[in-house]
Amino acid sequence: MSTTKKLAGVALAAALGVTTLSACGGGDANDKTAGASDAPKSKTVTLVSHDSFNVTESVLKEFEQQSGYTVKVLKSGDAGAALNQEILTKGSPRGDVFFGVDNTLLSRALDNGIFTPYEAKGLADVKPEYVLDKEHRVTPIDSGDICVNYDKAYFAEKKIAPPQTLDDLIKPEYKNLLVTENAATSSPGLGFLLASVGKYGEDGWKDYWSKLKANGVEVVDGWEQAYNERFSGSAGGKKAKGDRPLVVSYASSPPVEVLYGEPQPAEAPTGVSTGTCFRQIEFAGLLKGAKNEEGGKALVDFLVSKKFQEDMPLQMFVNPVTKDAALPELFTKHGVVVEKPENVAPETIAKNREQWVKAWTALVVK
């Protein structure tokens, strides 16, 4: 017995040493923010975002030099998970600015009151149709379209025209060609469901999906499986012998295929059916309870600045929301402009989303 006690004593001491050390280690990172918050101006500003956030390092450096702030970026999971974490930590946020809430989740964020209103410098340059919150609790940062992509080679070989609209997808010549994502777990999957709601209305979308199902639509869980494994037009899909020439992805996917081609092809191997799109708009907001509010404001200003807006397309593969931001050549050459995307108001989405997804699951998956 005494053996155990002594040993336990030694070990306890060691363990406490470790815990104390680790507490210090943990403290270090925070000390910068915590300690500095007592000072008149905190030097660190923290951006919380989802895993897809990306910026060219030199662009970020330039902002840091001009503003005098050091930017810390925290990424935590996909867009839904990241937002929900902000809602849970409401009042005691991990950062100063949150980027990555989109129009499908906007109402949840606003209803939970996690943002402080702030009218960004440069908001006047943002195209007015993107400014969905008149109180400016959130600022639009980027937009992107969820659309059906097609495998150009397949349709050229079969000598049929690729589908252009949602109506086309239920035609017999496109039977068993489309793969989409689970609307319950994947954001492109949800976007495609919302495109059908936007087009056929709250009463008509179920009928459309019954027809789509009869026409052999395949549902897999996430974008990775749909695009990298089942879709015959993508690099991964070719290796995995994917045999679905139609996939729900993004309007920016063809330029990405070009950019990351090895070697880069002269023309994108995939195309976009522009009549099948749902427009996603992503917002950023100053978090309530932010330790560094001034820094947070500067950061929001930076996100709508021309420099960041023009950097975004090649980093996150989305479109700028400001009027004067020029698109890179890759986008103008290989991308498409979606003239009339489908849309559903954030409040309508918030109110019905759960019920739609349930009905969709019962109808299509089960």
Next chain:
Amino acid sequence: MAVPLLFFGLFFAYPVAAIVGRGLKTDDGWQFGRFAEVLARPDIADVLWFTTWQAFASTLLTLVIALPAAYVFARFEFPGKQLLRAVVTVPFVLPTVVVGTAFLALLGRGGLLDELAGVRLDTTVWAILLAHVFFNYAVVVRTVGGLWAQLDPRQEEAARVLGAGRFTAWRRVTLPALAPAVAAAALMVFLFTFSSFGVVLILGGPSYSTLEVEVYRQTAQLLDLPTAAVLTMVQFAAIGAILAVHAWTVRKRETALRLVDPGRTTHRPRGWAQRTLLGGVLLTVVLLIAAPLGVLVERSFDTPGGYGLGYYRALQDAGAGGGTFLVAPLEAIWNSLQYALAATAIALLVGGLAAAALTRRGGRFVRGFDALLMLPLGVSAVTVGFGFLITLDEPPLDLRTSWILVPLAQALVGVPFVVRTMLPVLRAVDGRLREAAAVLGASPLRAWREVDLPLVRRALLIAAGFAFAVSLGEFGATVFIARADRPTLPVAVARLLGRAGELNYGQAMALSTILMLVCAVSLLLLERLRPDKTSGEF
């Protein structure tokens, strides 16, 4: 005892209780009515049923396939054994996204099986079961094999000399000695498959769902905390029941065993039967484990211009310029190793102390604690991760953005392995040896060092290997714990797979191959640390 208790209280019980409480308690008080409401839903009943039966099926299948291998690894000496032991542990660290891809390549449309036999398993539950065997093979081989190698074969021989048949001798002598380890392995496999997440998502498609998947969906996607809380409690109850059964069966069987140095129990396979067994096991390893891994490696070299190192070169460039999205592979490897080392240290310390406390003391309280240590295996990473967020948010424990949170979360999963691997061996140490040492004048510390340590060292290393591998491959918790500046290898792989384009896909495969290598090399190094073969006499 105090340290493990404190650790689990602070980093497991408290966060999980807090998040469950947040779900069940509203301004109007506790909402226990939610239980009936949620459990009455037919879709939830389906989920429960599927979760349970697939876990039973997966565990059974894993035992059937892996137990012969445990024997072979424990008793036979053959060239490349250490390497093979490391290889079978590699699946354990691979991100499920990557493994899912490999499995689809073998079992899916146009896959190997399809081309050879015209059979496709990608839409069936068989794909899920086989993937579970793939992932958990090493659990059985290592946990059972570790003890088996130290059982004195002379006892079985003695029984046979006394007239028992081969099978009777095995059943009466070896099996009882082995039972705790087999039960422990079965329990771990069951817990892993019961709380299966990625495998079910990818290979099961949207039509199969486990409790874990449902908890994730309710928490991370829908923010329906009440439903998530109810499901978490259900999962708790199920695991509690399993642990109770387990504790009951193990208690009846544990005895002090005569352990010997593993080096003395192995021999080259003799005769027709033993060679066939070895051949069969090797074939299973090749088909079940090496083939999917091989597919990944093959794809990492399969560049459009023919086989080559193109994707690996691209990885090198990725870190040099560009954005904050990509990480230099070396940096990600370094991050992963650092986290894994820290997590292993924590897990060994906490788990070792817990195992020691559990060996020396009895009573209901300790048994309850034993069960508590296993719970993290059955609780969703998203529950723990979100729990961290709302509990560790105040100084001095505002660890939410601290690096230590990652190894802490990973150690939670590592501790049960340490405890489970060490416990059978520790319990098997004859207490009289310690007493004898004490009588001969050894200090307690010396007695421990001379008696326990030589016997336990091997178990400790196996445990360390597990803990290390677990944290190397851990993805669920890591992805929620916001540390973008230091992504681990699995996180980096997932980011690459989340993007379109040839180069991203190829780099993801290359990075996965590197992850495999890092894991295999680390495990091989650990194996090298095994006690020297002469330490057997005591």
